[in-house]
Amino acid sequence: MSGPVGPVIPDWSPGPSSESVAAANAANELTVYGGGIGSTVDIEVSTEDIRACASQISALASRLRHAGSRARVCAYGLSSTAHLTSFGALSLDRAWDVVHSADSRAASLDDLAERLQVAAQGYEDSEDAAAAVTWRIFRAPFVFPFFPLVHIQFAAALAAADAVAHGQEPWAFTREGTGMFLREYIYALTGMDDGVENIAALVAAGVLPYNSNRATIRSIVPNAMAGGAEQITDTEGLVNAIGALYPEAGNVPPGSFRIDRMVAADGQVSGTVIIPGTQDDIVGFNPNNWASNPGAMVGGMTAVANGVIAGVIASGFKPGDTINLAGHSQGAMVSVVVANALVDAGYKVPGVLSVGGPIGLISAPAATEVLAVEHREDPVPGADDAPPPVSENLTWVDRPLSESTDPLAMSVHDPTGSHGVDMYVNTAALVDASDNDAIQDALAAWDAQFDPDAEVTTFYYQATRDF
Amino acid sequence: MGQAMVLRSVADDLEEVAVSVRSAVPAHWTGDAAQNFQRTATSATSGITAVHAIAQEAARLAQQHEWELTAVRAALSSGAPMPV
Numbered sequence: 075m076s077g078p079v080g081p082v083i084p085d086w087s088p089g090p091s092s093e094s095v096a097a098a099n100a101a102n103e104l105t106v107y108g109g110g111i112g113s114t115v116d117i118e119v120s121t122e123d124i125r126a127c128a129s130q131i132s133a134l135a136s137r138l139r140h141a142g143s144r145a146r147v148c149a150y151g152l153s154s155t156a157h158l159t160s161f162g163a164l165s166l167d168r169a170w171d172v173v174h175s176a177d178s179r180a181a182s183l184d185d186l187a188e189r190l191q192v193a194a195q196g197y198e199d200s201e202d203a204a205a206a207v208t209w210r211i212f213r214a215p216f217v218f219p220f221f222p223l224v225h226i227q228f229a230a231a232l233a234a235a236d237a238v239a240h241g242q243e244p245w246a247f248t249r250e251g252t253g254m255f256l257r258e259y260i261y262a263l264t265g266m267d268d269g270v271e272n273i274a275a276l277v278a279a280g281v282l283p284y285n286s287n288r289a290t291i292r293s294i295v296p297n298a299m300a301g302g303a304e305q306i307t308d309t310e311g312l313v314n315a316i317g318a319l320y321p322e323a324g325n326v327p328p329g330s331f332r333i334d335r336m337v338a339a340d341g342q343v344s345g346t347v348i349i350p351g352t353q354d355d356i357v358g359f360n361p362n363n364w365a366s367n368p369g370a371m372v373g374g375m376t377a378v379a380n381g382v383i384a385g386v387i388a389s390g391f392k393p394g395d396t397i398n399l400a401g402h403s404q405g406a407m408v409s410v411v412v413a414n415a416l417v418d419a420g421y422k423v424p425g426v427l428s429v430g431g432p433i434g435l436i437s438a439p440a441a442t443e444v445l446a447v448e449h450r451e452d453p454v455p456g457a458d459d460a461p462p463p464v465s466e467n468l469t470w471v472d473r474p475l476s477e478s479t480d481p482l483a484m485s486v487h488d489p490t491g492s493h494g495v496d497m498y499v500n501t502a503a504l505v506d507a508s509d510n511d512a513i514q515d516a517l518a519a520w521d522a523q524f525d526p527d528a529e530v531t532t533f534y535y536q537a538t539r540d541f
Numbered sequence: 542m543g544q545a546m547v548l549r550s551v552a553d554d555l556e557e558v559a560v561s562v563r564s565a566v567p568a569h570w571t572g573d574a575a576q577n578f579q580r581t582a583t584s585a586t587s588g589i590t591a592v593h594a595i596a597q598e599a600a601r602l603a604q605q606h607e608w609e610l611t612a613v614r615a616a617l618s619s620g621a622p623m624p625v
Binding site: 145158165175182 | 544547550551554558561562567570574578585589591592595598599603605606609610613
């Protein structure tokens with residue numbers, strides 16, 4: 075006879091909580107850069123400066139400790155005669171005060187030096203990661219003007235190989251592959267080295283006569299049966315709400331965006347603007363069409379941006395109010411553009427959520443926490459051929475779907491999946507579950523918007539391009 | 542003896558350290574992180590300045606102690622030997 079002998083005692087030890095499992099899963103799936111890291115991009119200080127500062131602080135801590143040691147010797151000296159005079163005991167006490175205080179201050183300085191080193195490391199890691207997003211390839215001599223097609227084919231072959239290596243179809247270039255291919259394509263045909271920004275600006279100006287940047291908005295009532303009007307209390311909810319704004323969701327007509335106005339229990343008013351991405355054709359009345367992409371990519375005030383600002387005013391917000399923005403794809407670029415415009419107009423914009431947006435060419439307001447969520451296999455964030463605008467107010471969440479253990483992520487083989495809102499909803503849930511400090515800091519900018527007890531009024535608007 | 546002089550020297554050192562800490566964080570480093578570090582550095586400077594003040598007081602008291610001790614020794618020098 076085999077098997078257990080005697081009573082079977084159940085294991086009552088508590089297993090890991092669902093929250094800790096989710097946080098561990100998020101840590102495995104997400105690579106996070108940011109959270110007070112800063113960057114040479116917008117702070118004009120090098121990591122060498124910060125490391126030098128750390129070394130100097132550390133040296134000062136040593137000097138402080140040495141001063142404390144000398145005071146200690148004095149204290150020992152005083153202790154042998156302190157009982158003989160009226161000032162002896164007091165001077166001995168003070169000498170020991172110096173010893174202990176100097177040691178304590180030295181420890182504080184050491185801590186400061188260590189934090190500076192960590193900050194410098196954070197800068198370097200983020201800048202390295204950001205630099206890695208732009209993929210440089212070999213350029214044979216005389217590519218321009220003699221062998222453009224050969225070079226374009228070479229770049230395309232590399233991008234295709236990279237796509238396959240990341241579990242994508244050969245034509246479904248990754249973020250890095252897309253940026254590289256666009257840059258090399260432009261180089262092969264024009265000789266421009268980093269031409270994406272220039273060409274985007276050129277195209278934006280070129281389409282303007284056919285696509286005005288002016289827009290008219292009208293208030294609309296969404297199709298309640300299609301859902302998408304739930305109160306938003308987390309990032310997943312935000313991305314879900316973005317998905318509900320695409321016409322194919324059947325909730326709202328093309329060119330629509332959503333504005334939530336929250337009133338907290340203490341009367342504080344705040345808002346959330348939710349903007350979907352590209353819809354429809356190149357030319358048309360829908361301001362979210364393809365023609366708006368180049369202008370938005372270089373930070374221009376597109377028809378969508380103008381429509382959104384009109385919507386903010388129509389929703390009763392005034393300068394001084396707090397408004398956050400969230401957008402997907404083109405909506406992400408518009409979110410950053412509108413954030414700048416609102417801050418210039420006196421509004422407070424503590425947070426922007428960029429979902430799969432090529433926002434590398436647009437600087438966000440200095441006091442705005444930008445949370446940029448990207449899939450490495452998503453070609454769209456690479457369309458600007460620029461690393462995320464790494465700064466201390468940007469938290470960049472990168473998810474390599476091809477390395478995921480999630481069945482949904484593993485089933486993604488082209489941009490309909492890697493750039494799709496459904497996949498980003500899945501990633502947003504990981505962001506919510508993450509206990510990463512940088513993510514937590516970035517999400518703190520959304521506290522007012524995610525307040526479940528706030529009284530929320532939701533407005534929907536449809537913007538139409540004026541011709 | 543001589544502790545007062547050493548403590549004065551310690552106080553001078555602490556003053557120099559405080560000034561150096563105040564100017565350690567690069568002035569051209571701006572933004573939230575820089576402000577946080579600058580705040581910490583300013584707080585550390587205040588703390589070290591306080592220690593400097595204590596050291597000065599310790600030096601002053603030690604000086605008084607040494608003068609008094611000298612007087613005690615002088616007074617006792619004519620009498621029986623004392624373990625001073």
